[in-house]
Amino acid sequence: MGLKIIWLGHAAFEMTGRKHVLIDPFITGNPVAPKKIGELKPEIIAVTHGHADHFGDTVAIAKRSKAMVVANHEIACYLETKGIEAQGMNFGGSIDLGRGVKITMVPAWHSSGIEEANYGFSGGNACGYVIEDEVKIYDAGDTALFSDMKLIEELHHPEIVLLPIGDRFTMNPQTAAIAAGWLRPEVVIPMHYNTFPPVAQDPKKFAELVRGKSPKTKVVILKPGEVFEY
Numbered sequence: 066m067g068l069k070i071i072w073l074g075h076a077a078f079e080m081t082g083r084k085h086v087l088i089d090p091f092i093t094g095n096p097v098a099p100k101k102i103g104e105l106k107p108e109i110i111a112v113t114h115g116h117a118d119h120f121g122d123t124v125a126i127a128k129r130s131k132a133m134v135v136a137n138h139e140i141a142c143y144l145e146t147k148g149i150e151a152q153g154m155n156f157g158g159s160i161d162l163g164r165g166v167k168i169t170m171v172p173a174w175h176s177s178g179i180e181e182a183n184y185g186f187s188g189g190n191a192c193g194y195v196i197e198d199e200v201k202i203y204d205a206g207d208t209a210l211f212s213d214m215k216l217i218e219e220l221h222h223p224e225i226v227l228l229p230i231g232d233r234f235t236m237n238p239q240t241a242a243i244a245a246g247w248l249r250p251e252v253v254i255p256m257h258y259n260t261f262p263p264v265a266q267d268p269k270k271f272a273e274l275v276r277g278k279s280p281k282t283k284v285v286i287l288k289p290g291e292v293f294e295y
C-alpha cells in the first residue's frame with residue numbers, strides 16, 4: 066500500500082497511488098492553497114462541477130501537464146472547446162483509468178453552472194466520485210446530505226471519505242456527521258471549510274459528532290499542504 070492524499074485547501078486534493086489524480090484544482094485565488102499550479106503534474110484531473118472554487122485551474126493545469134480531465138458530459142464538451150482532452154461521464158457510470166484504477170461518478174445535490182464560461186454553457190449536474198485506486202475513496206463533492214449516500218456505501222464500501230462541512234453551500238458538521246454514520250468509513254477527511262469567512266467551521270466539532278455516529282471512523286483533520294498516508 067502506498068496511497069497519499071494531500072489536501073490543497075478547500076475541495077482540492079491530490080492523490081498519488083497507482084495513478085496521480087488531482088480533484089477540483091482551485092489554486093489561483095484560493096487563499097490557503099499550499100502549491101502553485103506549476104508544481105502540479107497530475108495524470109488525471111477529476112472535476113465535480115463548474116463552480117470556480119472547483120473547476121478552478123483545470124484548463125491551465127491540463128494544458129501544462131497533458132492530464133486527461135474526467136467530468137460530467139457538459140463540462141467535458143466545454144473543455145474540448147478549449148483544446149483539452151476530456152472524458153465525459155454521468156451518474157452511475159465508471160471509467161477505467163488504467164493500472165487498475167477506476168472512477169465512478171455518483172450524484173451530489175448541488176448545482177454546476179460553469180462560471181469560467183460566464184454561465185454560457187450548461188454545466189450539467191454537480192457530482193461526487195468514487196475512485197478505486199489502492200483503496201476506495203469517496204469524494205462527496207459539494208452536496209447537501211442525501212439518503213442515497215447509503216446506496217453509495219452499499220455499492221462501493223469506501224474506506225476513505227472526503228466530506229464538505231462548511232455549511233451555506235454544502236453540508237455542515239452536523240449533517241456531514243450523519244453522512245459519516247451512514248458511510249462508516251475507516252477514515253473521513255473534512256473539506257470545504259475555513260477557506261473564506263462564509264464557510265468558517267470548527268473541524269473538531271465535526272470530529273466529536275462523528276465519534277457519536279460512527280465510533281470506529283478515524284477523523285483526519287488536515288492542514289492545507291498536509292499529507293495523509295494510508
Ligand code: NI
Binds near residue numbers: 114116175207234
Ligand atoms: Ni459549488
Ligand code: MN
Binds near residue numbers: 076118119207257
Ligand atoms: Mn464549492
